[in-house]
Amino acid sequence: MPASSAAAAPLVAVTDLTRDYPGRRALDRVSFSLAAGTVTALVGPNGAGKTTLMRCLAALDPPFAGRVLVDGLDAAERPRDVHQRTGFLQDFFGLYDTLTVAQGLWYAAAARAVPESEIAARMAWAAAAVDLSDRMNQRAGTLSRGLRQRLAIAQTIVHRPRMVLLDEPASGLDPESRMHLARLLTDLRTAHGMTLLVSSHILAELEDYCTHVLILRDGRLVRHDALADAASAAPERADRPPGRVTVSFSDAVPDAARRLGALPGVASVEAGPAPDRAIMTLTPATAGREADQRAALLRALIDQGLPVCGFAPLQRNLTDVYRDHLRQPNGAGTPADGPGGVA
Numbered sequence: 567m568p569a570s571s572a573a574a575a576p577l578v579a580v581t582d583l584t585r586d587y588p589g590r591r592a593l594d595r596v597s598f599s600l601a602a603g604t605v606t607a608l609v610g611p612n613g614a615g616k617t618t619l620m621r622c623l624a625a626l627d628p629p630f631a632g633r634v635l636v637d638g639l640d641a642a643e644r645p646r647d648v649h650q651r652t653g654f655l656q657d658f659f660g661l662y663d664t665l666t667v668a669q670g671l672w673y674a675a676a677a678r679a680v681p682e683s684e685i686a687a688r689m690a691w692a693a694a695a696v697d698l699s700d701r702m703n704q705r706a707g708t709l710s711r712g713l714r715q716r717l718a719i720a721q722t723i724v725h726r727p728r729m730v731l732l733d734e735p736a737s738g739l740d741p742e743s744r745m746h747l748a749r750l751l752t753d754l755r756t757a758h759g760m761t762l763l764v765s766s767h768i769l770a771e772l773e774d775y776c777t778h779v780l781i782l783r784d785g786r787l788v789r790h791d792a793l794a795d796a797a798s799a800a801p802e803r804a805d806r807p808p809g810r811v812t813v814s815f816s817d818a819v820p821d822a823a824r825r826l827g828a829l830p831g832v833a834s835v836e837a838g839p840a841p842d843r844a845i846m847t848l849t850p851a852t853a854g855r856e857a858d859q860r861a862a863l864l865r866a867l868i869d870q871g872l873p874v875c876g877f878a879p880l881q882r883n884l885t886d887v888y889r890d891h892l893r894q895p896n897g898a899g900t901p902a903d904g905p906g907g908v909a
């Protein structure tokens with residue numbers, strides 16, 4: 567269990583959650599918990615069950631079997647209480663086109679039982695969070711696709727929920743708005759203590775703000791880890807991905823690919839992105855000997871008289887972790903509730 571999640575009490579506890587649609591099992595005995603104050607990337611191929619899981623957590627769909635607890639409340643028994651603690655941005659969200667931004671925010675806050683005396687302050691906060699403060703009087707139906715998305719996010723968080731579920735929140739946003747969204751989600755966690763579950767097919771984007779990753783495949787949970795642990799814990803198997811290092815030189819190195827490729831322990835060399843930089847893929851090392859292998863390579867670079875000014879192992883990122891799991895038969899990775907799981 568990652569140390570980072572050990573101390574915090576779980577805000578969400580899911581046990582053996584199973585959900586069927588006619589003729590199809592969408593979730594199959596899914597168990598995990600989300601520590602308060604974490605941001606979890608929910609990833610998996612199309613049809614893996616991500617939206618179904620979010621709907622069950624949001625107490626919109628009752629489980630066929632199993633249990634969902636949010637803040638200690640059973641979602642099947644107390645759905646309205648769970649609604650008040652939850653903000654859910656669905657992938658196909660609806661807005662009332664004839665309402666202005668302010669009216670939409672007021673309606674969302676009132677529907678989530680925010681006391682009337684607090685609604686104006688919450689509306690101002692949510693509008694500022696998504697950079698819509700100057701459009702309070704514009705009708706939703708006249709907003710662009712990206713602005714509608716931002717309004718929907720503001721409506722999702724206006725009641726300051728403890729748990730926020732966002733299904734593809736970045737779709738339709740321009741690059742600047744996506745960066746803004748990443749900052750907002752980080753802020754919701756760090757400044758407001760919210761717990762977030764975010765699905766997206768753009769893994770690089772999730773990496774900017776997620777602390778954990780949860781991988782679903784065919785309705786089953788195949789991995790749930792703290793992101794740093796998931797990225798460093800390559801599974802012990804024959805096709806374990808080799809290590810990579812990035813090396814910078816203070817001057818361009820002539821004939822770099824040949825010279826670097828001839829060094830001991832180097833399997834291949836990618837030039838660039840600049841002429842004074844290279845990415846080197848190492849030959850497979852015995853588990854636990856990767857650091858020795860890198861030390862030997864650094865010594866060899868210096869012995870060759872190469873002007874090394876930077877040398878760093880390339881971290882495996884979320885994309886690598888995900889690709890790893892897709893390569894395994896039936897997507898079987900570290901069991902979600904095994905040693906690598908998050909409690």
Ligand SMILES: Nc1ncnc2c1ncn2[C@@H]1O[C@H](COP(=O)(O)OP(=O)(O)OP(=O)(O)O)[C@@H](O)[C@H]1O
Binds near residue numbers: 610613617619
């Ligand atoms: N209303 C429904 N009736 C029948 N089957 C459904 C229904 N909703 C979802 N399913 C099926 O349940 C499975 C899980 O669907 P879900 O929408 O949860 O997947 P997802 O991971 O969110 O997919 P995507 O990435 O494409 O949005 C899929 O096989 C889907 O076809």
